[in-house]
Each structure stands twice: as structure tokens, then as C-alpha cells.
Amino acid sequence: MKAIKEKHSLLMRWTHWVNFPILTIMIWSGMLIYWSNDVYSITLFGHTYFKFFPQGFYDYFHFSKRLSEGMAFHFLFMWFFALNGIIYVLYTIISGSWRELLPQRKSFKEAWLVLLHDLHIRKMAPPQNKYNAAQRIAYTAIIVMGFGSLITGLAIYKPVQFATITWLCGGYHLARILHFALTIGYVFFFLIHIVQVILAGWNNFRSVISGFEIVNEQAKPVITPTPAEDGK
């Protein structure tokens, strides 16, 4: 029999969908800023494997020569990004839903089993409640990353007034690198997140908009005694 099973609270859904366009704008305006000093690359033992970013990438997205515009957008939407994140974290703490979110001691071992299951190597996934072990780790990590972006962002935005924060981030220069690396992290998170959402299907996706999942509550199984097969 069909039944409604509550999954995501209204506030969680609201902050999730508010965050999506805001983070997109923050990454976009961040790119407009990064362009004017695009010095980062992945270089190991003197060999550069990837330069952030190739010219064609800037051209395609029209990122070039828009520094002042990028800063103006970035320093407006930073308020909304921070506010939305703070609302979510406070709600999660006060409502007690952190219990469903934070990784548990067993999560790190279980996440491995979830991964094997997702890769179709292992048949059974560990039993779970709202989130499985891998989700607990991923969704907690993304909140920590958001906090990291806020802190490293403040560190490079007001390095004199917030000198302590800049010091905590290992100085101005390192803070900018961390701020950039976190952004790359979001992009990877997003790609995996989208694939997982597609694989999880409609019932799961709808729950982040409507709040509930539809489950089939089985009617109480009738126990029928079976003859023992020990008589051979």
C-alpha cells in the first residue's frame, strides 16, 4: 500500500534551492575576479598538468576583463550566501536534524560499502535511515566547505580588519589559494551530486521539492507454515 513518508523539512528544501543559484553566481563572479590573476595550476615536479584556466575556457564563458563587475557581484551575493548558510546551520542544530546528517563512527567504514554498492561491486548496501553513510560524509563536508569559503573569503576581503582570520587561514596568499581550491571542490561535488540524483530517481528528487517520499508499506505478511524438508 502506498504511503507518504516525510523526508526533508521545509527549511532544508528552501535553503538548498536558495543556495543553488547564489553559489552559481558566487562561482561565476569569482571567475571574473580570478581571471585577472590566473596563476594557479597543477604542477608536479616541474611539469604542469593543468593550468587554471585555458584561454578557450575564458572565451567561452566571457570571463575576460570583467574584474570590477565580478567584485561588485561577489561582494553583494556574499551576504546572501553567508546568511542562507547560517540559517541552515542554525536550523540543523536547533531542530536536531544534525543527528541524521553528521557522520557517525561507523559511517567511515560504511561509506566504503556504499561506494562498492554504488559501483555494483557489492550487492547489499548497509542499512540506513534518511542518509546513508556516504551521504552523511558528503553533505557534512559540503557545509564545512561552505564555512571554509566564508572564512577564507573574509580573510582575503578584509585582511587588515580581520587579520586574525587571515592568520588562521595561513596568511593572505594561502587564503586565496584555499578559497579557489574550495570552489573547484564545489564543482566536483556538483558533478557527482547530479549523477547520484539522476541515478536515485524521481522519488528521491521530488522529496527535495515536496518534502516526502512515497513508500510501499507492505501489508503484514501472513505466516504460512511450510512442511519441514528434513525427511529425505
Place this chain on the structure above:
Amino acid sequence: MENKKQPKKELTIDQKINRRNFISFGVFGVMGVAAYKGWRWLYTAPKEVAGVTASAKAPLRRALNQTELAMRNFFSNNHLVRTYPKSMAAKNVRHNSDIGVKGGFVIEDWKLQVIKHTGEILTFTIDQIKALPKTEIVYDFKCVEGWDQIQYWGGLKMIDFIEHFGLAEETKLAYVGMMTPDKAYQVGLDMPSAVHPQTILAYEMNGKPIPMNHGAPLRLIIPVKYGIKNLKRIGSITFSNTRPPDYWARSGYDYYSGL
């Protein structure tokens, strides 16, 4: 009148599901369209009316100014830029721009002009400035572009200059304006930043007189601002209650650009 109201039947599961989906997706769609419209409004907003600031979209300029007001609450003379040992200072000091310090300049003819709010004009030679106690600073210079470099500058503290030459009255005004001798580059500074204890009228770089392309003979070093505010080759200093002209603020950058 006959009461046609029938006792409410409980909704079936499917009705409940449909109702909640309708409301949720309806709100989701409406908010999505509203967000998109809002974004288009902002993205296609007209540019601000050109004045002391220009080139930014009008709502974004308002946001920059409001954000400055919010961030001002954290400004303090006790908040100092981090300093470093001299050994860490860059030998090749980065040079980014020549606006305001292009050729045709005779350093021997240079004099600093200070225009008081009363209109009185004072002039100073570099020797008058060098005669006062020197302050040195080794700090991380930060450019809006995103690069930073540890640099070593020496000169006269702005606040020492003001106090020694009897300009204390001028600090009651809200802004300081500076301009290059050719007037091609200008900066406007809020008074608290201008008189911050680390703001320096610099005449030395790495212990030697400042080279021409870095703004000889006297330039501004103001660590509480981005590089764009560190005007090279000061020609004149003014004091006012209205915002003085500022080169980069006319190109869409934040007028205050504080750090």
C-alpha cells in the same frame, strides 16, 4: 437555507500526494521564475549616473556603498596590517601601471601642493618632508587583481605630516584627495584610512629613493587599501567633505576599496 455542506471526507493517499506536489512544485516554479526575473533585472540594470563614481550597474554601486558602511564598523586604528622582516621583502618590486607617472616630468621642479579647505595653498619640498622622522614598513602589498607581494617602503607617516605642518583642522573633514602632477591619476580616501598609523607618504623603496616608475619622488603607501589607492607621485593633496575624484572608481571599482 439548506445546508449543503457535507462532512469532509478524508483525502485518499493519492489526493494527498497530488495536492502536496501541486503546492510544492507550484511554489518552486513561481520562485524559480521570480529568481530568474530578479537576476535579469540586476544583470541588465542601467549603469549608474556618471559622477565621482561611474561604470558600475546602479544597484551594484548602491550595494558596494552599503557594504562599505557595514564594513566600516570593523575599521580601527588598532587594526594593523601584518608586517614582516626586511629580509622577506621583494627585490623586484612589481610594477603594474604608468598612469599618472608617464614621461615629461622633471623631478627637480617637483613640489608637493597642499590645498586646505579654506582654499589656502601650501607647498613643500621633498627635503622638508625627508627632514621629519622616517617610518619604515615591510608588508604584503595587495592588488585588486589578486596578486600580493611583500614590499619594503619608507617615508613620512601621513598623520605625522598633518600634525607637524598644522593641518590637524583638516582631519575634521571627511575625505582626502590626491592627484598626480599631470592630474591623470587621482585617489579619494576616507579620512580614517588616510590618517591610519600605517599610511605613509613614501620616498624610499627597499631603502633607496623611489624609482621613477614607482612614483618618484613621493608616493602614497596605504596598507588599509588595495594597490589602486596607492597613488604614485603625489602632486597635490586636498581635503573636503565631498568625495574627491578617483581614477578607478570611475571604472566601476569600489570607491573605498578597503582591506
